[in-house]
Amino acid sequence: xxxxxxxxxxxxxxxxxxxxxxxxxxxxxxxxxxxxxxxxxxxxxxxxxxxxxxxxxxxxxxxxxxxxxxxxxxxxxxxxxxxxxxxxxxxxxxxxxxxxxxxxxxxxxxxxxxxxxxxxxxxxxxxxxxxxxxxxxxxxxxxxxxxxxxxxxxxxxxxxxxxxxxxxxxxxxxxxxxxxxxxxxxxxxxxxxxxxxxxxxxxxxxxxxxxxxxxxxxxxxxxxxxxxxxxxxxxxxxxxxxxxxxxxxxxxxxxxxxxxxxxxxxxxxxxxxxxxxxxxxxxxxxxxxxxxxxxxxxxxxxxxxxxxxxxxxxxxxxxxxxxxxxxxxxxxxxxxxxxxxxxxxxxxxxxxxxxxxxxxxxxxxxxxxxxxxxxxxxxxxxxxxxxxxxxx
Amino acid sequence: xxxxxxxxxxxxxxxxxxxxxxxxxxxxxxxxxxxxxxxxxxxxxxxxxxxxxxxxxxxxxxxxxxxxxxxxxxxxxxxxxxxxxxxxxxxxxxxxxxxxxxxxxxxxxxxxxxxxxxxxxxxxxxxxxxxxxxxxxxxxxxxxxxxxxxxxxxxxxxxxxxxxxxxxxxxxxxxxxxxxxxxxxxxxxxxxxxxxxxxxxxxxxxxxxxxxxxxxxxxxxxxxxxxxxxxxxxxxxxxxxxxxxxxxxxxxxxxxxxxxxxxxxxxxxxxxxxxxxxxxxxxxxxxxxxxxxxxxxxxxxxxxxxxxxxxxxxxxxxxxxxxxxxxxxxxxxxxxxxxxxxxxxxxxxxxxxxxxxxxxxxxxxxxxxxxxxxxxxxxxxxxxxxxxxxxx
Numbered sequence: 137x138x139x140x141x142x143x144x145x146x147x148x149x150x151x152x153x154x155x156x157x158x159x160x161x162x163x164x165x166x167x168x169x170x171x172x173x174x175x176x177x178x179x180x181x182x183x184x185x186x187x188x189x190x191x192x193x194x195x196x197x198x199x200x201x202x203x204x205x206x207x208x209x210x211x212x213x214x215x216x217x218x219x220x221x222x223x224x225x226x227x228x229x230x231x232x233x234x235x236x237x238x239x240x241x242x243x244x245x246x247x248x249x250x251x252x253x254x255x256x257x258x259x260x261x262x263x264x265x266x267x268x269x270x271x272x273x274x275x276x277x278x279x280x281x282x283x284x285x286x287x288x289x290x291x292x293x294x295x296x297x298x299x300x301x302x303x304x305x306x307x308x309x310x311x312x313x314x315x316x317x318x319x320x321x322x323x324x325x326x327x328x329x330x331x332x333x334x335x336x337x338x339x340x341x342x343x344x345x346x347x348x349x350x351x352x353x354x355x356x357x358x359x360x361x362x363x364x365x366x367x368x369x370x371x372x373x374x375x376x377x378x379x380x381x382x383x384x385x386x387x388x389x390x391x392x393x394x395x396x397x398x399x400x401x402x403x404x405x406x407x408x409x410x411x412x413x414x415x416x417x418x419x420x421x422x423x424x425x426x427x428x429x430x431x432x433x434x435x436x437x438x439x440x441x442x443x444x445x446x447x448x449x450x451x452x453x454x455x456x457x458x459x460x461x462x463x464x465x466x467x468x469x470x471x472x473x474x475x476x477x478x479x480x481x482x483x484x485x486x487x488x489x490x491x492x493x494x495x496x497x498x499x500x501x502x503x504x505x506x507x508x509x510x511x512x513x514x515x516x517x518x519x520x521x522x523x524x525x526x527x528x
Numbered sequence: 529x530x531x532x533x534x535x536x537x538x539x540x541x542x543x544x545x546x547x548x549x550x551x552x553x554x555x556x557x558x559x560x561x562x563x564x565x566x567x568x569x570x571x572x573x574x575x576x577x578x579x580x581x582x583x584x585x586x587x588x589x590x591x592x593x594x595x596x597x598x599x600x601x602x603x604x605x606x607x608x609x610x611x612x613x614x615x616x617x618x619x620x621x622x623x624x625x626x627x628x629x630x631x632x633x634x635x636x637x638x639x640x641x642x643x644x645x646x647x648x649x650x651x652x653x654x655x656x657x658x659x660x661x662x663x664x665x666x667x668x669x670x671x672x673x674x675x676x677x678x679x680x681x682x683x684x685x686x687x688x689x690x691x692x693x694x695x696x697x698x699x700x701x702x703x704x705x706x707x708x709x710x711x712x713x714x715x716x717x718x719x720x721x722x723x724x725x726x727x728x729x730x731x732x733x734x735x736x737x738x739x740x741x742x743x744x745x746x747x748x749x750x751x752x753x754x755x756x757x758x759x760x761x762x763x764x765x766x767x768x769x770x771x772x773x774x775x776x777x778x779x780x781x782x783x784x785x786x787x788x789x790x791x792x793x794x795x796x797x798x799x800x801x802x803x804x805x806x807x808x809x810x811x812x813x814x815x816x817x818x819x820x821x822x823x824x825x826x827x828x829x830x831x832x833x834x835x836x837x838x839x840x841x842x843x844x845x846x847x848x849x850x851x852x853x854x855x856x857x858x859x860x861x862x863x864x865x866x867x868x869x870x871x872x873x874x875x876x877x878x879x880x881x882x883x884x885x886x887x888x889x890x891x892x893x894x895x896x897x898x899x900x901x902x903x904x905x906x907x908x909x910x911x912x913x914x915x916x917x918x919x920x
Contacts, residue, residue: 137704137768139543150785151531312529343765346749346773353741360737373735376529376785381738393542393768 165225233277278386325416557617625669717808
């Protein structure tokens with residue numbers, strides 16, 4: 137096990153009705169900037185729930201709405217201007233990862249004299265930040281309990297991650313009923329996203345055994361409750377387990393002591409960037425093919441994937457021989473593929489999500505492989521092209 | 529899943545050499561009270577490691593040594609007097625749960641005008657507290673990442689738990705090499721203690737599925753690494769996994785959303801109180817008999833224990849029939865008993881730890897059963913007596 141630090145002071149208030157705990161915001165001041173995306177929080181009544189708590193606690197609310205799925209620096213700047221003009225004390229994001237990421241950079245920008253884009257390009261410039269609070273309405277990105285934010289400037293075709301310990305939310309409200317209205321397609325993609333975050337942390341050559349059992353637990357929870365949430369959107373237990381799984385998949389817990397670079401996310405990132413497909417669907421399509429590619433490249437990984445098959449899919453077989461391990465590993469890959477396609481209903485290939493050509497594969501693979509140097513198994517440009525082709 | 533709050537701001541610095549991170553104490557002031565038990569930290573060199581960091585960071589150290597295995601209020605009072613006389617800024621515990629619990633109440637007592645025993649009897653009186661830091665040397669109690677402390681006044685035969693959000697350590701140093709010198713007997717008892725904390729959180733009728741998978745992970749980690757740490761005291765991976773398992777077994781994580789009262793701890797507490805046996809050994813002796821007792825009392829629990837057998841011991845069988853579940857559950861109990869006795873080398877019965885008579889069983893059972901009202905399965909006085917007799 138590598139050395140690690142666990143340092144997440146975020147208070148999580150979990151469960152139906154937890155919104156009332158937002159009254160704690162009064163400790164941070166009396167003026168809040170509410171950051172959200174479209175009108176869905178008004179349709180679902182979440183907006184009214186939030187405003188009720190703000191009113192009851194004497195908090196004046198200013199609004200930054202219309203945050204994009206990939207939040208833009210232009211929107212961040214609007215929020216920063218509002219904060220500065222109105223002397224705002226704290227920022228409250230209501231939504232998924234996009235609203236939360238936007239809120240984090242607004243909160244830092246409000247305390248910074250220059251342009252907020254500086255803080256995206258150079259995290260070391262984030263030295264002060266308004267307190268951030270969040271109300272989660274989508275189980276996927278984990279931004280509600282970590283220090284990360286991703287912001288885009290589409291005028292320059294740039295999308296960058298930034299981070300600061302100051303970004304960690306003071307408090308996040310996780311009410312599973314707030315995810316009842318997430319449509320089937322996004323519930324499926326969100327489940328695949330949670331599982332992919334878990335795989336990225338789970339597959340490595342470190343012996344951080346306890347953390348691996350936690351990762352297996354998250355995977356088993358997704359496998360059990362993802363399909364239930366798709367079939368029964370109002371199933372509280374399913375939504376609750378997925379919600380808490382999503383936070384724990386990416387708050388650092390399961391990666392403690394075994395950090396290595398991510399693999400499928402960089403490969404998918406290029407797919408989304410070039411073809412604008414749904415991130416979680418891209419991950420689901422690529423993951424089984426990536427598993428096959430790494431087993432071919434580095435046979436040590438066959439053991440990792442066989443152990444995954446045993447512990448997550450309850451596969452049995454002979455772990456003492458190379459052939460036995462390979463058989464279990466291959467069945468584990470097949471189980472994973474079947475789960476995404478049959479149980480979550482996610483398309484199994486690129487042409488099913490509208491990608492018909494191979495035009496950009498070389499360029500995409502070049503960019504992706506450049507980010508895989510520190511990954512579990514580094515892959516060359518050609519090997520990444522093979523993955524794209526395998527799932528065409 | 530029940531509603532829950534997760535609120536543990538403690539920073540964990542984990543790994544060999546993590547002691548250097550204690551330099552962060554300088555943020556809290558320049559005078560520290562060092563709280564520890566006997567001379568073992570001097571023999572192992574941990575004392576020198578701590579003093580080096582204190583010296584390098586200009587922190588003056590005052591000492592409260594000789595903290596008892598069940599820390600006494602008299603020792604707490606000595607610490608409080610020292611803090612007040614010297615104007616101490618923070619408290620640093622170096623040891624296991626006893627030193628840490630003592631340090632917590634000293635830290636609160638230093639900010640309280642009355643007698644520190646008031647704070648043990650009435651937690652609501654804890655309104656201010658010096659910052660608490662810890663260096664862990666024993667994997668078991670979890671006090672390094674929670675808000676609890678237990679203090680005794682033997683002149684009155686009293687032992688009480690108290691708690692405060694202010695007790696949560698600012699930072700805890702978890703260096704697995706600091707547990708290399710823990711003897712076999714206490715490594716075994718500590719492993720049983722970790723497993724018992726986990727069982728207390730794991731067995732319930734709630735559907736907090738994710739948390740149950742985490743609990744299963746802790747149990748599997750103990751089963752794998754407990755025997756290795758006993759055989760090879762310097763095995764870093766074994767000590768590291770046990771150390772992080774012990775913290776996570778009782779920092780709240782696995783009990784989120786499914787809280788119910790504890791069972792085996794109250795039953796063991798009376799054993800230790802009347803016969804002064806090692807707590808972890810008492811837990812190991814009682815646990816399998818307790819499992820049998822609850823299955824007899826409430827047949828719904830057969831499913832819980834069968835699921836435990838499947839997921840932790842990889843037992844297979846027919847979960848669809850009552851008989852099948854009972855068979856798996858009975859084998860799971862047997863596996864548990866065999867593990868404690870054969871793999872950890874813990875005595876399997878009370879007479880093996882020197883308890884020959886039944887003299888106090890009635891009185892002990894009466895006191896224990898009074899605390900089981902909110903437990904997974906409440907047990908009567910007679911049913912608790914049966915458990916004591918079953919393991920005689």
